[in-house]
Structures are given as C-alpha cells and as structure tokens.
Amino acid sequence: MPQTTPETADWVSRLADEVIAEAERRAPGKPVVCASGVSPSGPIHLGNLREIMVPHLVADEIKRRGVPCEHILSWDDYDRFRKVPAGVEGVDASWNEHIGKPLTAVPAPPGSLYPNWAEHFKAPLVTALGEMGVEVRQISQTAQYTAGAYRDQILFAMRERRRIDAVLGRYRTKQAEQAPEPSGDAAERAAVEGSGAAGEDDGSGGSGAYYPYKPYCTVCGRDTNTVTAYDDGTTELSYACECGHEETVKLAEHTRGKLVWKVDWPMRWTYEGVVFEPAGVDHHSPGSSWVVGGHLVREVFGGERPIGPMYAFVGIQGMAKMSSSRGGVPTAADALRIMEAPLLRWLYARRRPNQSFKIAFDGEIQRTYDEWDALGRKVADGTAQPADVASWTRAVGTAGGPLPATPHPLPYRTLASVVDVTTGDEEQTLRILGDLDPAHPVRSLDETRPRLDRAACWVETQMPAESRTRVRPEPDAELLASLDDEQRASLRLLVDGLADHWSLDGLTTLVYGVPKMRAGLPADAKPTPELKAAQRAFFALLYRLLVGGETGPRLPTLLLAVGADRVRTLLGG
Structure with a gap:
C-alpha cells in the first residue's frame, strides 16, 4: 500500500x-x-x-x-x-x-x-x-x-x-x-x-x-x-x-x-x-x-x-450578530453560510491537530480567501509545496470524489464589495461582474455561486454597519469647488482614461498610474515614499468624492460598481 x-x-x-x-x-x-x-x-x-x-x-x-x-x-x-x-x-x-x-x-x-x-x-x-x-x-x-x-x-x-x-x-x-x-x-x-x-x-x-x-x-x-x-x-x-x-x-x-x-x-x-x-x-x-x-x-x-x-482548541475571530443568538460560539452551519465547504475543510486540514487556529468571521475572511485562491493557482501551475498540495487536495474532495465548487471563482473581497455597493441587486451585480474581466466575462450569476451567496451573507450578517458603502447620490459641489489645480488635473486624467481601462485590471493600472503620470514618471516606475504619499492622497480624494469617507472598497471594484457615467458625474467630469 x-x-x-x-x-x-x-x-x-x-x-x-x-x-x-x-x-x-x-x-x-x-x-x-x-x-x-x-x-x-x-x-x-x-x-x-x-x-x-x-x-x-x-x-x-x-x-x-x-x-x-x-x-x-x-x-x-x-x-x-x-x-x-x-x-x-x-x-x-x-x-x-x-x-x-x-x-x-x-x-x-x-x-x-x-x-x-x-x-x-x-x-x-x-x-x-x-x-x-x-x-x-x-x-x-x-x-x-x-x-x-x-x-x-x-x-x-x-x-x-x-x-x-x-x-x-x-x-x-x-x-x-x-x-x-x-x-x-x-x-x-x-x-x-x-x-x-x-x-x-x-x-x-x-x-x-x-x-x-x-x-x-x-x-x-x-x-x-x-x-x-x-x-x-x-x-x-x-x-x-x-x-x-x-x-x-x-x-x-x-x-x-x-x-x-x-x-x-x-x-x-x-x-x-x-x-x-x-x-x-x-x-x-x-x-x-x-x-x-x-x-x-x-x-x-x-x-x-x-x-x-x-x-488544540479552535478560536473565532470577529463574530457578529450571526452567532449572537447562540451564546457567542458559532457552529459549522454558521461558518458554511459565509464560506464554501472546501475552504472550511482546508482550515482544519492545513494545521496539525496540536496547533490552535482561529476561523475569521470578520474582514479577515477576505484575506483567508485570498490565501486559498493563491494556493489554488500554485497547485494549478505546479509551484505549491507538497504539504500544501496535500491540504488543498483534502479540502476540495474526498475519497468519494470532488466537492461542489464555484465554476467562476472571483475574489471573495471583490464579490463582497460588489454586493455591498449594489445592496444585492442582481441585475447591477451581473453588470459589474461582467465588466471585471472582459476576456473572461461572467454571463450568469450562477457561474459565481455558491461563493457569491456566501459573500452576500457575510455582508448582510457580519459586515459592520459603519463599514457599509453608501455611494453619494449627488456630487459634493463644495468639495469639488475647493480642489486645487493639481487635484483637478488628476481627476481629469482618471475620467479621460475610464473608457480605455474599463476592467478590474485596467482600472487598477489607471488609479495607481494617475499619480505617476502627474509626477512625470513612467507607468512601470517603482514606488518611492513620495509616490506612495501621492497615491494615498489621490485615493483619499476619490473616496471622499465617491462615498464621502477616507476609505472604502478597493477603488477599481468601487469604480466598476458605481458605473462609468456616474463616476464621471461624481468626479465633476
């Protein structure tokens, strides 16, 4: 044997x-x-x-x-x-x-x-x-x-x-x-x-x-x-x-x-x-x-x-109202409402029994999913370590066969952001998800399930109310009027580039690239402390104009969710 x-x-x-x-x-x-x-x-x-x-x-x-x-x-x-x-x-x-x-x-x-x-x-x-x-x-x-x-x-x-x-x-x-x-x-x-x-x-x-x-x-x-x-x-x-x-x-x-x-x-x-x-x-x-x-x-x-x-014991990180009715200790059923079964299996498979670990119910679940997806890519291209391949294999299936999987597994944090902004509207959600990757567009929400449903449940039951995204209904006229020439020029570069960069990767390149262009740097310029400071200031300005705060969902995802026409309106373009 x-x-x-x-x-x-x-x-x-x-x-x-x-x-x-x-x-x-x-x-x-x-x-x-x-x-x-x-x-x-x-x-x-x-x-x-x-x-x-x-x-x-x-x-x-x-x-x-x-x-x-x-x-x-x-x-x-x-x-x-x-x-x-x-x-x-x-x-x-x-x-x-x-x-x-x-x-x-x-x-x-x-x-x-x-x-x-x-x-x-x-x-x-x-x-x-x-x-x-x-x-x-x-x-x-x-x-x-x-x-x-x-x-x-x-x-x-x-x-x-x-x-x-x-x-x-x-x-x-x-x-x-x-x-x-x-x-x-x-x-x-x-x-x-x-x-x-x-x-x-x-x-x-x-x-x-x-x-x-x-x-x-x-x-x-x-x-x-x-x-x-x-x-x-x-x-x-x-x-x-x-x-x-x-x-x-x-x-x-x-x-x-x-x-x-x-x-x-x-x-x-x-x-x-x-x-x-x-x-x-x-x-x-x-x-x-x-x-x-x-x-x-x-x-x-x-x-x-x-x-x-x-x-060892298993701890919980960041429980919210989903588990409050159960004395503060969530069950496997609770976990499976916000994560797919293979991910939950992986959390137990990758740790030796004598190692304690925590299962994230708060925003850390997005990082856990990022790590899980990265492992899947490494397994696919043959670069994962043998022990990591073993834990991944034990997570995605059993001796009886594979477990059901999401056909088109988009990043969990992206799905959560989209659901947050659209408040679960399926037509809007499909529009945004379809724009994420024009080379491999999502044509039906069923392609993104059950992961989409898990992310939606997390937004509904675990995401703090103060973290929910509320897009401005109208432009912030007072803030727009107070902008200096440099800020106006940066916003103009972004607005003018929307049509040619309307995908998740394209908008990522655009939002990080605007401060580089304003500084006269090439698109592939390596980050310096000065450039990072300029990018942070630009991002904060965009968040203030779009959602009225200093932070929010990842900007490329937020821009896709808001839609090009509304982005132009809110940015004064």
Missing part, C-alpha cells in the same frame, strides 16, 4: 501510516475504525468540529489508499443534561427542571422541528457534515443503551467494580489538583463545559460502595440517585432517588441507565474496536477520562486505548 515519504508527508499522511500499521497489529484484515464522540448538549460549535475533522481526514486518507476504513460518530445523547446553555432562543430557567435527564428526554427548544433536545442540536451538524463531504456511521448512545446493546459489558463492569474503583482511585486526587483551566476564549470555555468528560462523576460517593452504573429514575427520569445495593448473582440493583422514589431492578434486563463516563468510554473502545480517536486538551490532564480510560481499557476490559493526538 502507498506510504508517505519525507518529501510528501503531511500530518494526515503520517497519522494514516501509523493507524494502518496499528490496525494491522491489533486485528489483521479487519476494517480500520476511526472514531469521534460528540455530546449534543447545546450548539455544536467549530471547536467541537475538530473532534470530527481530525478522524475524518485520517480515515479519508486511509480510504484513498484502498484500505477498508470506517469513521464512527458516537452521539453521547444518553448523557445527562448538565446545565441550561446560554443564548439558546426561547430557552429559559424553566429548563432547569430537566437537569439530570438524558439529553434525548429533554424537550427541544420552542418551535423546533425535532422531538427532543439532542436531535435538535444534532441536525445542523449532520447537514453541515453532508455539505462538507464527511461520511460517518452515526451511533446513538440512547439507542445502544435502551436496546441493551451493552448489557454484557455493563454486567461485567459491575462484577469488576472493585478493580475499576482501584484504578480510578489512583487518579482522583491528581485530577482535582491538575485539571486544566480554560482560557478566555469563548469556544474553549464552551468546549470544556460541554465535554462529555468535564465534570462527569466517576461513580464514587453516595452509599460508600462503588458502582460504575447510574440508573435513570423510573419516576422522575433523572440520574439524581444513589445505588444502594447490588447482587452479582441475581443482578438485582437497588437505588434511592432524590425525588423520593426507591426501586430494585434486575440489571440483566434494565435499560434505563448507563455506565459513568470514565467507564463508558473505555468500554466502547473495546466494543467498537476503535484504533484511532483524538481527544481535546481537557481530556489529557492527569485523572482525565483519556488518561484513566487508557488504564481501564487495558487492566479491566482487556483492550487497548486508541492511538490519537491531543488536539
């Missing part, structure tokens, strides 16, 4: 090499299993997405090599509802009454199309993953537990409860002393708070005996109870709930409960045969579920912990 070389290796290829070798050592001839786990306890944000993207990229590379591989996404939807998240529309303090119930037993937010809390928050991510080409086999832990899929594993864990307690006991003090502190980043705080392991008890306490199984009360539906007795022979388990209900059930038949998280996770590693699964920073502190789980899976369940890196 293909192996990476030092010249072509990127982090995905190197991990794929390791995973294939490890899978062959553990279970020769069986499909490789890569895993992700997500708790749908609230909006599933872009930090959580890394939990899915790292295994996806590795699994996809393994599939590209022709090796059978499966990526499972375990929905931890049988976890307890721990807290009411902030910023969920229609959800208030009344949801506190559901704390302690399984996520699938909590009502969905008002107006939801889904039957419960978990399904409501799963749905947007499932749709986003489909758009991104991420193939997973979804496993609902509610379905698994209530169907009795883990019955043998639960009975085994209860028989081995003293051994489990002994392993956990070695780490309880360490966890309390060395638990990681989340940073001030909103996504990081949400990741730590929403983690299936964070704050989850390990089954200790209560009656003094240790039990790794937690039933959900038959009466109130919560896990706010204490197991008071268990008989290994009959499998009878007794519990007392805070609601006052006491009950004895037969665990060999009981399906309304689950193993505590620190036992549940290593049990499932063995049950699913997981070879590769990464874990976030919060899972890697002493006493965490990842560390303790590694001992439990080996010492109790007779399996092995998956191999997999620790991944």
Whole structure:
C-alpha cells in the first residue's frame, strides 16, 4: 500500500501510516475504525468540529489508499443534561427542571422541528457534515443503551467494580489538583463545559460502595440517585432517588441507565474496536477520562486505548450578530453560510491537530480567501509545496470524489464589495461582474455561486454597519469647488482614461498610474515614499468624492460598481 515519504508527508499522511500499521497489529484484515464522540448538549460549535475533522481526514486518507476504513460518530445523547446553555432562543430557567435527564428526554427548544433536545442540536451538524463531504456511521448512545446493546459489558463492569474503583482511585486526587483551566476564549470555555468528560462523576460517593452504573429514575427520569445495593448473582440493583422514589431492578434486563463516563468510554473502545480517536486538551490532564480510560481499557476490559493526538482548541475571530443568538460560539452551519465547504475543510486540514487556529468571521475572511485562491493557482501551475498540495487536495474532495465548487471563482473581497455597493441587486451585480474581466466575462450569476451567496451573507450578517458603502447620490459641489489645480488635473486624467481601462485590471493600472503620470514618471516606475504619499492622497480624494469617507472598497471594484457615467458625474467630469 502507498506510504508517505519525507518529501510528501503531511500530518494526515503520517497519522494514516501509523493507524494502518496499528490496525494491522491489533486485528489483521479487519476494517480500520476511526472514531469521534460528540455530546449534543447545546450548539455544536467549530471547536467541537475538530473532534470530527481530525478522524475524518485520517480515515479519508486511509480510504484513498484502498484500505477498508470506517469513521464512527458516537452521539453521547444518553448523557445527562448538565446545565441550561446560554443564548439558546426561547430557552429559559424553566429548563432547569430537566437537569439530570438524558439529553434525548429533554424537550427541544420552542418551535423546533425535532422531538427532543439532542436531535435538535444534532441536525445542523449532520447537514453541515453532508455539505462538507464527511461520511460517518452515526451511533446513538440512547439507542445502544435502551436496546441493551451493552448489557454484557455493563454486567461485567459491575462484577469488576472493585478493580475499576482501584484504578480510578489512583487518579482522583491528581485530577482535582491538575485539571486544566480554560482560557478566555469563548469556544474553549464552551468546549470544556460541554465535554462529555468535564465534570462527569466517576461513580464514587453516595452509599460508600462503588458502582460504575447510574440508573435513570423510573419516576422522575433523572440520574439524581444513589445505588444502594447490588447482587452479582441475581443482578438485582437497588437505588434511592432524590425525588423520593426507591426501586430494585434486575440489571440483566434494565435499560434505563448507563455506565459513568470514565467507564463508558473505555468500554466502547473495546466494543467498537476503535484504533484511532483524538481527544481535546481537557481530556489529557492527569485523572482525565483519556488518561484513566487508557488504564481501564487495558487492566479491566482487556483492550487497548486508541492511538490519537491531543488536539488544540479552535478560536473565532470577529463574530457578529450571526452567532449572537447562540451564546457567542458559532457552529459549522454558521461558518458554511459565509464560506464554501472546501475552504472550511482546508482550515482544519492545513494545521496539525496540536496547533490552535482561529476561523475569521470578520474582514479577515477576505484575506483567508485570498490565501486559498493563491494556493489554488500554485497547485494549478505546479509551484505549491507538497504539504500544501496535500491540504488543498483534502479540502476540495474526498475519497468519494470532488466537492461542489464555484465554476467562476472571483475574489471573495471583490464579490463582497460588489454586493455591498449594489445592496444585492442582481441585475447591477451581473453588470459589474461582467465588466471585471472582459476576456473572461461572467454571463450568469450562477457561474459565481455558491461563493457569491456566501459573500452576500457575510455582508448582510457580519459586515459592520459603519463599514457599509453608501455611494453619494449627488456630487459634493463644495468639495469639488475647493480642489486645487493639481487635484483637478488628476481627476481629469482618471475620467479621460475610464473608457480605455474599463476592467478590474485596467482600472487598477489607471488609479495607481494617475499619480505617476502627474509626477512625470513612467507607468512601470517603482514606488518611492513620495509616490506612495501621492497615491494615498489621490485615493483619499476619490473616496471622499465617491462615498464621502477616507476609505472604502478597493477603488477599481468601487469604480466598476458605481458605473462609468456616474463616476464621471461624481468626479465633476
């Protein structure tokens, strides 16, 4: 099978090499299993997405090599509802009454199309993953537990409860002393708070005996109870709930409960045969579920912990009102409203898992798109570095084929500027886009989609109101009357050159060239401090006459958007 070389290796290829070798050592001839786990306890944000993207990229590379591989996404939807998240529309303090119930037993937010809390928050991510080409086999832990899929594993864990307690006991003090502190980043705080392991008890306490199984009360539906007795022979388990209900059930038949998280996770590693699964920073502190789980899976369940890196948090730069209703932490669906799926994939593919990075929702997204387009050109002409080619290839398609792409991908910043100036008028937008490059004109807006739609959404939802462009309805007569001879001459050169330079490249040459001509310099003159100062002054004058400010969209794009006749009018020509 293909192996990476030092010249072509990127982090995905190197991990794929390791995973294939490890899978062959553990279970020769069986499909490789890569895993992700997500708790749908609230909006599933872009930090959580890394939990899915790292295994996806590795699994996809393994599939590209022709090796059978499966990526499972375990929905931890049988976890307890721990807290009411902030910023969920229609959800208030009344949801506190559901704390302690399984996520699938909590009502969905008002107006939801889904039957419960978990399904409501799963749905947007499932749709986003489909758009991104991420193939997973979804496993609902509610379905698994209530169907009795883990019955043998639960009975085994209860028989081995003293051994489990002994392993956990070695780490309880360490966890309390060395638990990681989340940073001030909103996504990081949400990741730590929403983690299936964070704050989850390990089954200790209560009656003094240790039990790794937690039933959900038959009466109130919560896990706010204490197991008071268990008989290994009959499998009878007794519990007392805070609601006052006491009950004895037969665990060999009981399906309304689950193993505590620190036992549940290593049990499932063995049950699913997981070879590769990464874990976030919060899972890697002493006493965490990842560390303790590694001992439990080996010492109790007779399996092995998956191999997999620790991944760093994903931050967000410049959130605006798009995410304000979600507590300030945007989701994959939010990102896909303002950027194309290949770009979002690339942001995760190009960084090693232990590297943190930020996803731009502010004007920096334009620079991100510029970088993405530049990489595409380098790949096309063969000048890109091998690792960059690898990340680009992983972004634009999967082992199953290419992702949909914009047929005529114009610069994102240009599209945003045009939409801003035209306020989304399609006829005006098409006129301007058609003039950008006369040699390759845009004849239909469909050629520029979906990128055009993403840029339009960014302008509508993320562009600050004070940055919106408002072209003057009438010439600024007072400013025009105050111009000196040099300024008038510069404007005359620009106006006279419009007809011969009416394209994006042509207008770029013209607006930069006018100060050169006025200084008696050739068109290809290299910039000097004096020339740069003259250009800045000229640009500022144009902005004042066109939009009433000192800055605005790139002037060539603005001129095209305003139109030649109106430009002549506003510039006094």
